[in-house]
Amino acid sequence: VGIVAETGGKVSNLRVGQPVISLDRVGHWCDAYVSDAQSLIPLPDDIPLEQAAMLSVNPPTAWRMLEGFVDLKPGDWVIQNAANSGVGRAVIQIARLRGIKTVNIVRREDLIPELEAEGADIVITDEIPLSKQIRDLTGNADAPLGLNAVGGESAREIAKSLSDHGTLVTYGAMGLQPLQMSNSLLIFKDLCFRGFWVNAWYKHADTKDIHDMFNQLIPLITSGKLTVPVEKTYPLTDAKAALAHASQGGRKGKILFVMN
Amino acid sequence: VGIVAETGGKVSNLRVGQPVISLDRVGHWCDAYVSDAQSLIPLPDDIPLEQAAMLSVNPPTAWRMLEGFVDLKPGDWVIQNAANSGVGRAVIQIARLRGIKTVNIVRREDLIPELEAEGADIVITDEIPLSKQIRDLTGNADAPLGLNAVGGESAREIAKSLSDHGTLVTYGAMGLQPLQMSNSLLIFKDLCFRGFWVNAWYKHADTKDIHDMFNQLIPLITSGKLTVPVEKTYPLTDAKAALAHASQGGRKGKILFVMN
Incomplete structure (x- = not known):
């Protein structure tokens, strides 16, 4: 600012x-x-x-992923992993305002109540097979869009849960695993895998x-x-402590510098 | 017929x-x-x-993959594996008629002259890293479309060779390996991975x-x-021999039944 x-x-x-x-x-x-x-x-x-x-x-990343790939209608489901990230929380809140329902995948059970409080319809932990859980919980409803910031097995389970002609948008790779997709899923369900990076979007x-x-x-x-929840703010003089805090797991929000 | x-x-x-x-x-x-x-x-x-x-x-599969995903201009490159398949040969011939250049990946060196005779611009065998070969041979030219019927490493090397915003269309999985994609390729090159099945296209x-x-x-x-080259035709009464022949490697064309 x-x-x-x-x-x-x-x-x-x-x-x-x-x-x-x-x-x-x-x-x-x-x-x-x-x-x-x-x-x-x-x-x-x-x-x-x-x-x-x-x-x-974060909010523009969430906004563009919900706007730019699939023509979502109220009642449609969006499935995302890393749902407690800054982008994930923005997706939950923006989707809710638009009448779109979200399935949210997180690693820790203690995140479930706070994401539900932000408007998440379904929050599950990433125990495989995710796709069975998702199918059961949504009643096999139409999920034309998946958002992936993890990769590997998590991304594959989201892709399996999408409806025919669905799109999976990858915007991060926290799991450091490559995207692995069954060819038959791609061919017979006519899925589409895309990438998104908000900086490239601003440029074009x-x-x-x-x-x-x-x-x-x-x-x-x-x-x-x-x-977006803020866990703590630091003055620039405490940069070391701020970085240490930011690299900790289990945070409930962002670490920010205050520049005054 | x-x-x-x-x-x-x-x-x-x-x-x-x-x-x-x-x-x-x-x-x-x-x-x-x-x-x-x-x-x-x-x-x-x-x-x-x-x-x-x-x-x-085969010809409609090739036609639709060249028409339906990317707005190809004369001089653009298309990169495909399984280039000696019925679809692959149709891609070579249709692309050539439209002024589109092809990089063709095959498993056997002895296929190179016959695909060149059909109009292939570049034919290479699938020795890894393919993407370096492709880069060198095309002079890093624009390749907005890749066609994949193999999967695994071959598909990944094609994806790496595509230009920014390129599309990889998967229509087969002869290699039986899942599609493996680096997340960063997808995100930073803004690639798109699609599937194609001509029967589904006819339906919709x-x-x-x-x-x-x-x-x-x-x-x-x-x-x-x-x-499309035909290796041999058989009467229905020789069905057993026809199937045995069709399942052999190293064929130069299709095995057909004659119904008279």
């Missing part, structure tokens, strides 16, 4: 003092820099700063599409309908 | 005595049956019957699209521009 210090003569969408997030790939670690006005997303003054700081990566997308997305995301953040 | 024995009152696109191929999933092993006229593709009288007998599977496609395709394929077959 930054604050506009000065605007050029032709800039009408930003005012001095306005909080913004930047889509530039430079300038995040300096006191001030010059940016194209189109690369800055104006924020309302009352947006929670911690949430705004996370606004350019129309400026209008990017601004449209933020125009829809920002009110959700400001109203608290979409929120 | 069948011959029209009788037509109903409203049928204008077929005449008695006309050779046809049938898209019905029944009736291939009987002397006569009743079909919807739209499910029969009329053939010219001078079409080679052996080629017509193979017209409904518009009748108009099916007839349009055959209207383009049939002249290619009749003129000999598109041909």
Whole structure:
């Protein structure tokens, strides 16, 4: 998050003092820099700063994966692993607002109540065979979209649970296992496997599409309908402790630096 | 291939005595049956019957894979394995007619000259790493489409050779190895993995699209521009010998039954 210090003569969408997030790939670690006005997303003054700081990566990743691959209708199911990640939680909340149901796979049982509280319809731990659990719990309902940030067996079980012509979008590889897919699943169910990386999307997308997305995301953040939990904030002087904390398992939210 | 024995009152696109191929999933092993006229593709009288007998599977599979996934432009490369299969040879010939270049992967060196004679631009044997060979031979040219009938390492090497945003279509699994894909390839190159099965396509496609395709394929077959080699034909009474021959490796073409 930054604050506009000065605007050029032709800039009408930003005012001095306005909080913004930047889509530039430079300038995040300096006191001030010059940016194209189109690369800055104006924020309302009352947006929670911690949430705004996370606004350019996780919520857009979730938003684009729900928007950009499959024409989802209310009542459709989306199946995801790594459901307690920042992206996973954004998927749960955005899907819920759109009437889309989610099956959420996590590694630890103690995450189930908190994800349910955020709006998850079904939360299960990743005991194989996942696909049988998913089939039983959803009553074999239509699941045209799967989201995968793990790889390996977990990804394969999601693919098995998708409906015919379903799409599996991979956006991470936390399990470090390659994606392994039965050829027959791909051929006879006419599945589609895609990858997604939000930075590549920012690079290729129309400026209008990017601004449209933020125009829809920002009110959700400001109203608290979409929120990513923060475990703890640190000043930069405690960077070492912050990094140690961030690399711990079992966290309930993000570790953030406070820059004041 | 069948011959029209009788037509109903409203049928204008077929005449008695006309050779046809049938898209019905029944009736291939009987002397006569009743079909919807739209499910029969009329053939010219001078079409080679052996080629017509193979017209409904391999050439349409090749045609649809070249048409249905990526907008190929003349000069683009397509990379395929199992290049000496019936589908593989049809891909080579159709691609060549459209000005599309092919990299063809085969298991045996002795297949190289015959595939080159059919119009293959590059033929290589599947020694790993394939992707380095492909890169060197094509001069790193744009390859937006890969066709995979093998799986495993072969499929992965094709995927590695595709350009950004490339598509890998899997239509077979001769290697019996699951498709294994690095997650990073999928995410950072924005690849897309799809499956294709021509029978499913027939089931879902518009009748108009099916007839349009055959209207383009049939002249290619009749003129000999598109041909699948036949190794040997057998009468039905020699079924045992025919099956034994068909299951041999090292064949140069299809084994067909002659039904007279």
